[in-house]
Amino acid sequence: MSKKKNAELSRMWGFAGKRHWLTIASCILAGISTVLSIIPFVCIWFVIRDILYAMKKGDLSLAASSGHYAWLAVAFSLLSILLYFVALCCSHLAAFRTATNMKKEAMHHIVTLPLGYFSQNASGRLRKIIDDNAGLTEGFLAHQLPDLTGAVVMPVAVISLLFVFDWRLGICCLIPLAISVFFLKKMMGGDNADFMSGYMTALENMNKEAVEFVRGIPVVKVFQQTIYSFKNFHAAIEEYKKYASGYAICCRIPLTGFNITLNGTFILLIPTALMLFSAASGQADRQKLFLDFLFYSLFTPVCTTMMNRIMFASEQLMAAKSAVSRIEAILQEKPLKESNTQKQPKDASVVFEDVSFTYPGAKKKALYHVSFEVPDGKKIALVGASGSGKSTAASLIPRFYDVQEGDVLVGGVDVREIAKNDLMDQIAFVFQNTRLFNDTLLENIRASRPDATREEVMRAAEAAQCQDIIERLPNGLDTIVGSGGTYLSGGENQRIALARAILKDAPIIILDEATAFADAENEHQIQLAFEGLTSGKTVLMIAHRLSTIQDADMILVFGDGKIIERGNHDELLKQNGVYASMWKEYQTQIIWKVGTTVRKEENHD
Known part of the structure; x- marks a missing residue:
């Protein structure tokens, strides 16, 4: 002592x-x-x-x-x-x-x-x-x-x-x-x-x-x-x-x-x-x-x-x-170790090889022997209940943490052998909870690429369907957002985050519940923005709204840290398993919402 x-x-x-x-x-x-x-x-x-x-x-x-x-x-x-x-x-x-x-x-x-x-x-x-x-x-x-x-x-x-x-x-x-x-x-x-x-x-x-x-x-x-x-x-x-x-x-x-x-x-x-x-x-x-x-x-x-x-x-x-x-x-907290022999990824593919992971201080594993592959330019969706491990799997790609067992590969190279800056240049991550700086809208979007010109920022904003946001703000791109400025809704924040990702132009896109806080109008705008953001890119999408992932090349269903089902939308429905149950429940919710809206309109008339 x-x-x-x-x-x-x-x-x-x-x-x-x-x-x-x-x-x-x-x-x-x-x-x-x-x-x-x-x-x-x-x-x-x-x-x-x-x-x-x-x-x-x-x-x-x-x-x-x-x-x-x-x-x-x-x-x-x-x-x-x-x-x-x-x-x-x-x-x-x-x-x-x-x-x-x-x-x-x-x-x-x-x-x-x-x-x-x-x-x-x-x-x-x-x-x-x-x-x-x-x-x-x-x-x-x-x-x-x-x-x-x-x-x-x-x-x-x-x-x-x-x-x-x-x-x-x-x-x-x-x-x-x-x-x-x-x-x-x-x-x-x-x-x-x-x-x-x-x-x-x-x-x-x-x-x-x-x-x-x-x-x-x-x-x-x-x-x-x-x-x-x-x-x-x-x-x-x-x-x-x-x-x-x-x-x-x-x-x-x-x-x-x-x-x-x-x-x-x-x-x-x-x-x-x-x-x-x-x-x-x-x-x-x-x-x-x-x-x-x-x-x-x-x-x-x-x-x-x-x-x-x-x-x-x-x-x-x-x-x-x-x-x-x-x-x-x-x-005393240690940064993640970087390899002395740093390598460059060959392409934008993502591979999980027998990956197991436990959060620091936790007793139970968050992932158990997870293996899957996302070919270059393909779109994969991760679905499952909260705590099933889908967000954990996505966070291991940009090295939020390092795995204890197995390997995570980007472009055929273990992410632990890629220089930190090179790895981050490969990935654009759109979080569920988007944070904007207390700065102009221009600088908020340019955060992903500080050397971008105003014209490049504007093109990214347009691709992210942000024109209506910019037009209604008093000073357009030069409007201060956040404390002391103009506040944006959750869906509008997500569109700004998508503009950041589009401006970065990374070959791998990770979307973590990107439409979670969006209303119907903003969700439609975000879906349009996805088309510009994900075109020709390798995409991992985490979503609760199953309508957003029907066109995915592969859907992985997570449960208790494991992949319990895999296949495209039609294949999973034919399996009549967990995904089919999720889809049926999702469709029921849509019918209920539509029915409620119709009855309200009839009563209003």
């Missing part, structure tokens, strides 16, 4: 780069500032001593030297503040660089990870990990680290001073400090030491589910559901509540003991001083004891402040270590 903690701290300094020396300078200056901040208390004690002595003698001129101590107290206070200010300047500069480097390194690493990583890690969770944890580390380095350094240095100076004047009264002040350390260890050690990791995980999960909940608010309002409809969000809140309240309950007794002990120093100090005072042999001894008691009375609040700073700084250190470890976990 100690090595792990040291590694986290070492990594934290490493993120600072060339400015790590500013962190060291900050710690040194903060330590000196802490020592200097104690000296004014000693000076004040000397002032009180001289004044009491002068009053006893009845000659206030004897207290003339007290002014010297007063000015020393002011000087050391100002110097301590100045050094602390410089220490904070250094720590802030180092903290800003550290947080920036953490974000940069994490983002640079994330773009090297396979697309499958993002399907398993929601955007809300990744944002939380990178942004918030970098901010946590920045706050610790900028503010808490100088305080922590001071908290470490101060006990040495404090303990030394406690025994300078009267060791007996010093022990009275030291005993509560020792007991408070015991309570502090109870709060920060043991099972509580691992609390921060679980707490941050619960917070990230709650943030992720909150994003999903907010996105689903329109559905909630339409169907008049409550928050409990979103079981995952509710469960995430309960999990966070368990950690937050559990830690508070666990720390209530140690924290109470910590505060009582620190603030109860006088319970020992006053009785001890009275006993020593009564046992003193002479007036001089009593006078000295009284002055020593005044010093310890002045100094006790310093000890309390010191322990509170140690407690808060320790908590922040624990949080910062957890933050670094969480970002480090992202950096």
